[in-house]
Amino acid sequence: MPIGYLVRRVMQFFIVLWGAATLNFFLPRLAPGNPVRDRLLSQASQGGLLQSGVEEMVRAYNAEFGLDKPLWVQYGRYLYHVFQLDFGFSIANYPAKVLPMITAALPWTIGLLVVSSCWAFVIGTLLGALAAWPRAPRFFRYLIGPAMALSAIPYYMLSIVLVYLFAVTWPIFPLSRGYSISRLPGFNLPFILDVLRHAILPGFSIVLAALGFWALGMRGMMVTTRGEDYVTFAEAKGLRDRRIFFSYGLRNAILPQMTAFAISLGTVVSGSVIVEAIFAYPGIGTLLLRAISASDYFLIYGIVFMIVLSIALATLAIDLLYPFLDPRISYRKA
Amino acid sequence: MTADTARHATAQAQAGQPLLQVRDLRVYYHTPRGAAKAVDGVSFSLEPGERLGLVGESGSGKSTIALSLMRLIKPPGVIEGGEVLLGGEDLLAKSEEEMRQVRLAGVAMVAQGAMNSLNPVKRVREQILDGLADHGQPIAKRAVADTLGALLRSVGLKPEVAGMFPHELSGGMKQRVVTAIAISLRPKVIIADEPTSALDVVVQRQIMDTLLRVQQDLGAAVILIGHDMGLMAQFVTRLGVMYAGKLVELCPVQAIFDEPLMPYSQLLIASLPSLTKKGELRGIPGLPPSLLDRPTGCPFRARCPHAFDRCAVEEPALRELRPGHWAACHLY
Structure with missing residues (x-):
């Protein structure tokens, strides 16, 4: 892989991050209002403090958060901190810092969403490919109908139905949360099994809902691929059908799917909000929801930046990987 | 069985059976509008080492014959009947797995549109080795380079080509790779379906020379499908003319130029440009009949300048009108 390409692509990655961080900084500041004053005033209206005291506290907190400095100083300090992944303190949970809150929630989201997204991709892609393969069992063609129906149902609807059926009507699985309240988190077998049990319903709803999307896309690509001359020639070469399917069909048809998959992995962090909310799952989505309802700007910044970071990382990864997947794509400048 | 046919059968057994025999294919x-008879009762045979050409206009059934010899006809196409005997064994009666083994090892194809016949994301090496591996002939790791090198050299390519991807090759090189794959298991019959259709004349010539050389090295028989009469004249020994799913003339290649019997063949030859005679180029007026509802009698009669009453009622059978020269026409 030429170094020049690598450098260019990594630079592009940092420019995207810088742009996102800058927007992230300036957009909220364009809106009127001061978060510190708003928060203190809302507390004051509950507690009955005097207005004059509030103004002093606003000044004090502004100094504490550095909000009294000129904008460009704030911006410089912000950038300096952001690139160290230091997003400051959470306003709603002061003195908790933003980063530890995110890193505490991240494993839950990655564990649930990345794993179930991967399953959905693998199962959906195989299903779609088999549905388009003439010598595959007819059974797979019948599965496309249900898969299409499932992909049309929003995944949160699916979650609610699943919760109703398997947690309320037949309480096989727990209703919500990432693990039982009674259990102490730790790296031991009972806890891991408990976590898995809690992940089944939300995971299943994500897999079911996303499966149809991948299956339909793959089926379309596979129908095109199976008509290619090289598939006919592979048949004329007397290859085993299994090899033709994997090595000449699926291998080629999967290429456009990979880009879509990388982007979907990148958006996993943000796409999880509703599922996590329904299942009260202790992940990023739940954290973001709480941050928004509490106007916790720094936490919101932190999470949004992490989302941008994950999308940028995923697209960087697929860009660097793609020439290995499709040798026709070269690293040379287009 | 009469004494005559018995004697005929014995004579044939003594002479050795033809390598490939196609009977009434x-x-x-x-289609929703009925069955299109793309190949309708075609019979021919191929001797070991023989080069047979099949010409005819688009839709005359040439490529369908090629695909059905390999049993690669896809729905809605169906091989309705007939026999394809390779060394005495009926390919149409084999199981799918047995037929898979015959492909490449017994009958190999140099595909039409060879430009796209290679998988763009696999190296040449893998595409050659795949075929060997699935015919129970995996090569030991140490021998791979030698085997591939020899194979590629035999079609006029450098051994380095093995490590390349198809998009790094020119059209002629791709065609050579396809040829190398086709001969990798030393097949008895090679079917070349317009192997040079997308190439310029210089490369065409090189490819045909290569094909001729490997064919002679292997002693394989070749069926060359196309519509380039010049190419046929240079390459094949015997020529079959297809019209509307039927073989209408079959003779040594020189005879088709010297004395074409069937009026379609005559017009086909007359339509060729000549170096010595000046004149306007003439085509054959009219269109071939619909394969869906074929007229009674001779399929060519609507375009035939010599058609008479009998042509409308009775379909002419392929008969040996001159020694070794078969044609389907009522004129003789």
Whole structure:
């Protein structure tokens, strides 16, 4: 892989991050209002403090958060901190810092969403490919109908139905949360099994809902691929059908799917909000929801930046990987 | 069995059976408007080492014959009947797995549109080795380079080509790779379906020379399909003319130029440009009949300048009108 390409692509990655961080900084500041004053005033209206005291506290907190400095100083300090992944303190949970809150929630989201997204991709892609393969069992063609129906149902609807059926009507699985309240988190077998049990319903709803999307896309690509001359020639070469399917069909048809998959992995962090909310799952989505309802700007910044970071990382990864997947794509400048 | 046919059968057994025998092959494409008879009762045979050409206009059934010899006809196409005997064994009666083994090892194809016949994301090496591996002939790791090198050299390519991807090759090189794959298991019959259709004349010539050389090295028989009469004249020993799913003339290649018997062949030859005679180029007026509802009698009669009453009622059978020269026409 030429170094020049690598450098260019990594630079592009940092420019995207810088742009996102800058927007992230300036957009909220364009809106009127001061978060510190708003928060203190809302507390004051509950507690009955005097207005004059509030103004002093606003000044004090502004100094504490550095909000009294000129904008460009704030911006410089912000950038300096952001690139160290230091997003400051959470306003709603002061003195908790933003980063530890995110890193505490991240494993839950990655564990649930990345794993179930991967399953959905693998199962959906195989299903779609088999549905388009003439010598595959007819059974797979019948599965496309249900898969299409499932992909049309929003995944949160699916979650609610699943919760109703398997947690309320037949309480096989727990209703919500990432693990039982009674259990102490730790790296031991009972806890891991408990976590898995809690992940089944939300995971299943994500897999079911996303499966149809991948299956339909793959089926379309596979129908095109199976008509290619090289598939006919592979048949004329007397290859085993299994090899033709994997090595000449699926291998080629999967290429456009990979880009879509990388982007979907990148958006996993943000796409999880509703599922996590329904299942009260202790992940990023739940954290973001709480941050928004509490106007916790720094936490919101932190999470949004992490989302941008994950999308940028995923697209960087697929860009660097793609020439290995499709040798026709070269690293040379287009 | 009469004494005559018995004697004939014995004579044939003594002379050795032909390598490939196609008897009354019928391939129909089933459409909502009825069956299109793409190949309708075609019979011919191929001796070991022989080069047979099949010419005819688009839709005359040439490529369908090629695909049905490999049993690669896809729905809605169906091989309705007939026999394809390779060394005495009926390919049409084999199981799918047995037929898979015959492909490449017994009958190999140099595909039409060879430009796209290679998988763009696999190296040449893998595409050659795949075929060997699935015929129970995996090569030991140490021998791979030698085997591939020899194979590629035999079609006029450098051994380094093995490590390349198809998009790094020119059209002629791709065609050579396809040829190398086709001969990798030393097949008895090579079917070349317009192997040079997308190449310029210089490369065409090189490819045909290569094909001729490997064919002679292997002693394989070749069926060359195309519509380039010049190419046929240079390459094949015997020529079959297809019209509307039927073989209408079959003779040594020189005879088709010297004395074409069937009026379609005559017009085909007359339509060729000549170096010595000046004149306007003439085509054959009219269109071939619909394969869906074929007229009674001779399929060519609507375009035939010599058609008479009998042509409308009775379909002419392929008969040996001169020694070794078969044609389907009522004129003789």
